[in-house]
Amino acid sequence: MTVLAHGIGQSTDLPLPLDLVLQAGAATVVISFLGSALLWRRPRLSPATERRPRSIWWRRPLQIAVLTVSLYLTANALLGPRDESNPAAHALYVWLWVGLIPLSIAVGPAWRAMNPLRTLYRLLHLNRLARPDPPTIGPWVAVVALLGFAWLELVAPDRTDPLVIGSFLVGYAVVQLGFAARFGEAWFGRGDAFEVYSDLAGRLSPIRWRPWLSGLAVDHPAGLGRAAFLAVWWGSTIFDSASGSPAWAGFVQRTGHAAWLGTAGLLTVCGAVLLGVRRLAGKLGVTNSLIPIAAGYTLAHYLTLLLVEGPRGILLLAHQDPDWTMTPDPRLVSVLQVALILAGHAIGVLTAHDLALADAPPTRPPLATLADELPVVLFMIACTWAGLFLLFVR
Amino acid sequence: MKRILAVAAAGLLAGCSRTPVAHAVWDCTSVAPGSTSVTTAVIEGRADPAPHRVAVPLNGTVRLQIDSDKVLQVHIHGYDMEYDAPGCVTFTADLAGLFDVEAHPDTLLLQLEVR
Secondary structure, three states, rough: OHHHHHHHHHHHHOOOOOHHHHHHHHHHHHHHHHHHHHOOOOOOOOOOOOOOOOOOOOHHHHHHHHHHHHHHHHHHHOOOOOOOOOOHHHHHHHHHHHHHHHHHHHOOOOOHHHHHHHHHHHHHHHHHHOOOOOOOOOOOHHHHHHHHHHHHHHHOOOOHHHHHHHHHHHHHHHHHHHHHHHHHOOOHHHHHHOOOOHHHHHHOOOOOEOOOOHHOOOOOOOOHHHHHHHHHHHHHHHHHHHOOOOOHHHHHHOOOOOOHHHHHHHHHHHHHHHHHHHEEEHOOOOOHHHHHHHHHHHHHHHHHHHHHHHHHHHHHHHOOOOOEEEEEEEHHHHHHHHHHHHHHHHHHHHHHHHHHHHHHOOOOOOOHHHHHHHHHHHHHOOOHHHHHHHHHHH | OOOHHHHHHHHHHHHHOOOOOOEOOOOOOOOOOOOOOEEEEEEEOOOOOOOOEEEEEEOOEEEEEEEOOOOEEEEEEEOOOEEEEEEEEEEEEEEEEEEEEEEOEEEEEEEEEEE
16 A cells, blocks of 8 residues: 555545535525425424334343443543554544434434443432433533533544543543433433434434434424534534644634634534524424534534544554555535535535424415415525535635 | 644644655755746735635645745645745645645635636
C-alpha cells in the first residue's frame, strides 16, 4: 500500500456540485407542494403499531457485550495511551454519535436494547433506591446532556484527548445513573440523550413501525422539550458544517477566543432553530416531522466520516495498524448526500402534512389544511436549502 | 469534528514512522509551467491572506510557499506532509478531495480543493 492511501480519512468531502444543488433545491419545492396536495389527501400514518421482536434471547448477551466494550473503552480512555492510537474518539464521535442513526433507522430504538447504563443500573440493583415519580425534568436533562455532548464534540479544546473523553463518559454515566436511581429505570428513556436520540431516529424504522413512518405520528403533539432536543441535534450538525469553512476560521483568527466564539455560535444556531420550530409552526404540532430532516442531514454530513473512520476505529480497538482504508468516489458521495437530504425533506414534509390532516376537523377541506401548513413547509424548505447550501459552500 | 479526527489520523501516521510522500520536492526553485502556485503567510497566529480555498486540478502540480514570523509546523491533510514554515513544497495533487492546510495546532491557512 502506498502512503497516500492512508490519507483518505483526512480529507473533507468536496463541496456539492452546483447542478446537483440546484436540481435538489427545485425538487424540494415540487415534493413539498405537489406531493402533499396530490398524493396525500387523508391521514395515513395512524393508527400506528409498534412491532417488538418476538424472541429476546439475544438481548442479554448483547447487553453484556456492549457493557464490556464500553467499560474497556472508558478505562482505556482514562488510563491508556493519550495519543491517536486510542480508539476513544472514534468510539464516541463516530460509532455512537453517527453510527447510532443508521442502526436505529434500520431496527428501531437500538440503544434502548443495549444501553450499558441500563445494564449497570440492573447489575448494581439501583432500583432499590428508586421512588418512581413522573420525572418532568427528563426531557430537559436530555437536552442539556445533548448540548453538552455537542459542545464537547464541536467546540471544546482538546476534544480528542482520550482523558477528556474518558472523563466526559464517567461524568455522564454518574449523572444519568444518579437520576435513574432516583426516578427508576424509565428515566433512561426520557433523560439519557443517546437513548432519546436513538429512539427518535428509530421512529423511521420500517420493520419497527407499521405502517412505515407511523412512529412519527405517536407522542404527538410533542412538547417543548422534544422541540429543543431536535433543535440541538440538527442545529449542532449545521454548526459543524458552517464552522468547518474558511470564512469561520478567518473570523475566529481575527477575533481570537475560539472556544467562546464556538460556544456562542453553537448556542445561537440551536436557539434559532428552536425559535423557528416553535414560532413558525403556530398551532400545528409538527415537531416530529423534523426528525427525518435531522436524521437525513446528519447522515449526509457525516457519511464519509462513518464510512472511513468507523472501520478505522475498529482496527484501533483491535490494536491493529489502521492500514485498511476505503476511497469513496467523490461524485457518488455527493449524489448520496443529496439523496439523503431530499429523502429526509420529503418524509418530513409529508409527515407534517399527515399530522396536520389528522389534527384538522373532518369538515375542513384539504386545501385549507394545506394553507395552514404553508409557514411550516416554507420553514422546512428553508432548513433543507440551508443544509444544501452549507454542503455546497462547505 | 472531521478536522479534529483528521489531525489524530495524521499523528498516528507519524507515529508509525512512515516515509514522507515520495513525489514531494522540498524546494521550489524550479517550478514546472502550468503548476498552481500558492503563497500565504502566518503573522501572529493568523493566516494572511485570510483562510481561503484554492482550486487545483487533479494530478496538477502544487507549489505551496508558507512564510511566517516564527518557526511553525505546517501540515497538509490527506497528503500527510508536514514541514517547517517558513518553507516551500512542490507536489502532485493526485488525490481528489478537500484538504486543509494547517499550522499546528489548528490554525487553518487554506484549503486545497482537488478535483
